[in-house]
Amino acid sequence: MYPQIFADEAPPTPDSLVHASESMLTVVNWVAWGGTALCVAWIIVHTGQFVWGRANGDNPPFPTAKLVPALAGSIVLNSAKLMVSSLVGDSEAEPQDAPADLPSDPTPPVPAAPVPDEPMNWTPFISVGAIIAALIGLALLGLLALRTRNQIVDRKAVAADREKDWHTARAIFDQTRTKFADYLADPYAIFERPTLDDHTNPFTAAFLTALADAEALHTETVPRSAQRIDEFRTAATALAAAWTAADQNARTIGMGVLTRDQRKTLTTIKRVLAIALDESATAGERETAMRTVTRLAGDLPVAVNTDRIAQKLTLSLENAQRKALTV
DSSP states (O other): OHHHHHHHSOOOOOHHHHHHHHHHHHHHHHHHHHHHHHHHHHHHHHHHHHHHHHHTTOOOOOOHHHHHHHHHHHHHHHHHHHHHHHHHHHHHHOOOOOOTTOOOOSSOOOOOOOOOOOOOOOHHHHHHHHHHHHHHHHHHHHHHHHHHHHHHHHHHHHHHHHHHHHHHHHHHHHHHHHHHHHHHHOTTGGGTOGGGGOTTSHHHHHHHHHHHHHHHHOOSSOOSOHHHHHHHHHHHHHHHHHHHHHHHHHHHHTTOSOOHHHHHHHHHHHHHHHHHHOTTSOHHHHHHHHHHHHHHHTTSSSOOOOHHHHHHHHHHHHHHHHHHHHO
16 A cells, blocks of 8 residues: 555655756856856957057067967857756756556546757857957958058158158258358359359359249248159259359359450459458458459459449448447
8 A cells, every 4th residue: 555655656856956957057157158258358359469569560470379279268168068058958858767566547648748849059159150250350450450550651651751852852952052152152253253143144044043943942841742842852953953054154154265464453353352351451441442343343354243242341341330339
C-alpha cells in the first residue's frame, strides 16, 4: 500500500536548481556583455591613437597585435555565452523519466501540448557584427583623417612655396630700388651716368615704367592671392632686368667723347661740387660753388640735370640754419 502511494507521486524538480541555472545564465550574460564592451573600448582607443598619430604627421604602425586579441576575446566571450545559454535551456527542457511501476490509468492520456522551439540567440552574432562595423567605421574615419591631413599638408606646402616666391621677389625689388636710390643719393653719379636722369632715353624710360608697375604690386605682407604673388614676382624680375639695361647703357654712354677742355671742365665741376657739399664751408661759399657747377655743366656735351644736386644743397643749408638757431 505504501509503495503504491509513493509510486503515484512524480519526483519534483528542485527550485534551487532552476534558480542556480538562471543565476549562472545571468552572470554569463553580464560577463559577456562587459567583456565585449571592454574589447570594443580597447579597439576604439588604440585605433583612435593610430588615427591621431597619422593625422599629426607621425607614422605609427597599425596596432594589429592589440586589436586582434580584443576581437578574438569578444568572439570567445559571446560564443561561450551562446554555449551556456544552449546548455541551460536544454537542461531545463529535459523531460523527466516516467516511473516504471506505475499502474495503468484507465483514463486515456491527454496529449501534451507541443513545446515551441526556443528562438535562436542572435546576441553573439550581433555583438561581433557591431565590432566589425566599428572597425570598418574607424578604418574609414582613419582614411578620411589621413586624406584631410594630406590635403592640409599640401595646402601648407603650396602656401610655403608662395611665401618663398614672394620673399624672393621682394628681395629683388628691394635690391633694385636700393641701387637706384644709391644713384640718386650720389651727387657725382650724375656726371658719370647722366642718361639715368634723362627720361627721354628709352632704357631709362623702360626702367621707370617697370619701377612704377612693381611699386603698384608691392605689399608689405604676403598676399593671399597666388596670382598677385606671380604678378609681383614677374614685375620685380622685369624691374631688375630694366635697371641692369639702363645702368649699363648709362655707363656705356657716360659723358660721351670729351675734348681736353671738356675733361678739364668736368674735373673742375667735381672739385667745386665738393665745396658745395662741404657742410663746414659757409653758406655763401656753398651757394657760389653750386652756381659754378650749374654754369660749367652747360659746357659738357651731354645735358646734365643739376636740379637734384641743387635741391640736396638747399636742404642741407636749411638743416644747418635750423641747427644754428637751436644752439
